[in-house]
Amino acid sequence: MSADCQVCRSKSAAIAQLGASWVLIGPDDPVRGYVCLVFGRHAIELHDLTDAEGAALMTDIRKVSGAIARIMNPVKMNYEVHGNTAPHLHVHFFPRYRGDQFEGGPIDPRVAKRPVYAAGELASFRERLKIEVA
Numbered sequence: 380m381s382a383d384c385q386v387c388r389s390k391s392a393a394i395a396q397l398g399a400s401w402v403l404i405g406p407d408d409p410v411r412g413y414v415c416l417v418f419g420r421h422a423i424e425l426h427d428l429t430d431a432e433g434a435a436l437m438t439d440i441r442k443v444s445g446a447i448a449r450i451m452n453p454v455k456m457n458y459e460v461h462g463n464t465a466p467h468l469h470v471h472f473f474p475r476y477r478g479d480q481f482e483g484g485p486i487d488p489r490v491a492k493r494p495v496y497a498a499g500e501l502a503s504f505r506e507r508l509k510i511e512v513a
């Protein structure tokens with residue numbers, strides 16, 4: 380853990396711990412079923428990982444992707460890895476739906492209309508996600 384890294388500190392808010400990462404979701408997420416998957420130690424780039432760490436992270440990515448798909452039934456999953464504002468390796472999962480507010484283009488969290496969840500929907504997603512990734 381890097382003491383000055385806000386992403387390292389996010390571990391305490393995780394809803395699930397996976398083999399190489401932890402899972403974050405929240406009420407201000409930009410699309411229903413959004414997940415942020417954070418790599419389990421302070422690393423910045425994919426090429427900073429050992430082969431075993433990379434394989435373990437991909438296992439987690441595929442597990443989360445499948446879980447979101449089973450719960451939310453999107454038409455497509457978008458994946459993004461940036462790390463510009465928070466330089467700690469993490470993966471954004473953006474499930475896409477017909478008629479979502481960014482249909483035809485990329486999700487832009489900076490301008491997404493929120494909240495995206497109906498009353499009780501986030502709690503339901505959280506509980507099902509915990510079960511699906513366990």
Ligand SMILES: [Zn+2]
Nearest residue numbers: 384387421467
């Ligand atoms: Zn970190």
